[in-house]
Amino acid sequence: MKQIVAVGDMKVGTNGDILVTHALGSCLGLIIYDPEAKVGGMLHAMLPLSKINPQKAEANPYMFVDKGVPLLFKAVYGLGGQKQRMVVKAAGCGSPLGKNAMFKIGERNYTVLKKLLWKNSIILEAEDIGGTASRTVSLDLSTGQTLVKIREESKVL
Amino acid sequence: MTRSPKKKIAREIASFPSIPQAAAKILAMLDNPNTSAEEIGAVLRYDAGLTANILKLTNSSYFGLPSKVASVRQALVLLGWKKLAHLIMTACVSAVMDKAVPGYGLPMGELWRHSIAVSVVAEGLAKELEMTGVDEIFTAALLHDVGKLVLGAFIKAETDSVDATADRGISFEKVEREVFGTDHAEIGARILQNWSFPEQIISAVRWHHEPDGAPVSNPLIDIVHVANVLCLMIGMGVGREGLQYHLSDGAVQRIGLKEGQLEWVAANAVSWVEEILLSFATQFE
Ligand SMILES: [Fe+2]
Numbered sequence: 046m047k048q049i050v051a052v053g054d055m056k057v058g059t060n061g062d063i064l065v066t067h068a069l070g071s072c073l074g075l076i077i078y079d080p081e082a083k084v085g086g087m088l089h090a091m092l093p094l095s096k097i098n099p100q101k102a103e104a105n106p107y108m109f110v111d112k113g114v115p116l117l118f119k120a121v122y123g124l125g126g127q128k129q130r131m132v133v134k135a136a137g138c139g140s141p142l143g144k145n146a147m148f149k150i151g152e153r154n155y156t157v158l159k160k161l162l163w164k165n166s167i168i169l170e171a172e173d174i175g176g177t178a179s180r181t182v183s184l185d186l187s188t189g190q191t192l193v194k195i196r197e198e199s200k201v202l
Numbered sequence: 203m204t205r206s207p208k209k210k211i212a213r214e215i216a217s218f219p220s221i222p223q224a225a226a227k228i229l230a231m232l233d234n235p236n237t238s239a240e241e242i243g244a245v246l247r248y249d250a251g252l253t254a255n256i257l258k259l260t261n262s263s264y265f266g267l268p269s270k271v272a273s274v275r276q277a278l279v280l281l282g283w284k285k286l287a288h289l290i291m292t293a294c295v296s297a298v299m300d301k302a303v304p305g306y307g308l309p310m311g312e313l314w315r316h317s318i319a320v321s322v323v324a325e326g327l328a329k330e331l332e333m334t335g336v337d338e339i340f341t342a343a344l345l346h347d348v349g350k351l352v353l354g355a356f357i358k359a360e361t362d363s364v365d366a367t368a369d370r371g372i373s374f375e376k377v378e379r380e381v382f383g384t385d386h387a388e389i390g391a392r393i394l395q396n397w398s399f400p401e402q403i404i405s406a407v408r409w410h411h412e413p414d415g416a417p418v419s420n421p422l423i424d425i426v427h428v429a430n431v432l433c434l435m436i437g438m439g440v441g442r443e444g445l446q447y448h449l450s451d452g453a454v455q456r457i458g459l460k461e462g463q464l465e466w467v468a469a470n471a472v473s474w475v476e477e478i479l480l481s482f483a484t485q486f487e
Pocket residue numbers: 346347386387410411430
């Protein structure tokens with residue numbers, strides 16, 4: 046079944062499912078997949094740290110990279126995924142033009158992700174990060190194929 | 203570009219639809235805090251569909267009213283004049299803005315979602331910054347991209363040269379100017395001029411991508427600018443040009459925005475927008 050991952054949401058699936066997220070701007074799209082169990086998931090997180098809005102983080106942890114990433118892994122483990130087999134890819138984290146640091150939310154999202162992965166000894170296998178593009182990302186859970194689409198062009202991540 | 207499209211664009215601007223008469227009248231009444239239910243009723247009298255839409259919006263969970271509102275008079279009492287006026291504007295503007303925009307890669311509903319998003323984010327930022335005297339911000343934000351409805355078809359026809367120019371990495375309104383001799387902000391301002399909108403709203407639309415270029419700076423311009431970029435970043439109505447717009451440092455400094463305020467508003471934006479759009483979705487059952 047095809048499932049759409051909205052902004053500030055997460056979806057997991059098994060063999061036969063396809064996960065898609067649209068309009069990744071400065072948000073982080075994180076894709077994880079266990080090729081042996083053929084299970085995986087996708088997160089579309091908007092902001093780096095949940096402490097900025099604890100109330101929101103309580104109601105919707107997937108909005109934040111620091112809360113959403115661990116929950117994504119947990120959910121896929123729950124479907125039989127295993128950490129040592131997990132293939133992890135990231136997309137998004139773009140920024141508008143200009144030098145204003147406050148609006149580098151995309152860069153901060155990426156930094157928090159990298160720290161989390163590093164702490165847990167998880168390698169980022171592939172990434173399509175930064176720039177001004179709006180990206181659509183899909184994950185086919187029968188093959189693990191991850192596609193990133195910018196404008197009308199798709200490429201394999 | 204084969205020939206200068208400016209004449210063709212000018213013709214499109216001249217024949218662009220007007221918005222319901224009620225909108226201009228409500229705008230003229232915006233400054234009067236003592237506006238009565240009778241006066242509002244007189245404006246809405248001849249448009250039953252509009253009144254129905256206004257009541258549906260009033261009952262959206264965005265406004266969090268305790269009981270179901272059944273009349274404009276009741277809405278005025280519960281919301282106050284300013285909020286009700288924004289709501290009437292939203293209902294009026296949707297007739298014009300709720301369209302697909304080819305060229306910008308915005309399918310049906312996305313420009314409208316973006317317009318609502320920039321409006322609630324602009325309002326949210328103004329509130330966080332404790333700004334006063336910016337009542338027109340909601341309407342300015344709602345209409346900031348109206349020019350895309352004209353320029354979209356031209357972009358569609360010139361996709362290759364637009365893409366080639368955009369690939370140089372310059373801000374997208376500059377891409378538009380280079381290819382077409384004008385941009386969607388300028389076109390939008392001209393449409394609003396034809397509608398006889400207030401000067402402040404016209405200038406906020408005109409300079410929403412280049413707030414530092416405005417002859418007179420104004421918090422209205424700066425907030426719409428910042429709110430627009432934020433909404434693109436979080437994917438609310440972002441088109442095929444993506445985030446390829448320059449964010450003005452000057453605008454951020456002039457309004458005194460802090461990182462915490464920006465992210466707090468961003469975190470709330472999605473649910474604010476969904477609440478408003480949900481009430482709209484029930485209109486066409
Ligand atoms: Fe714009």
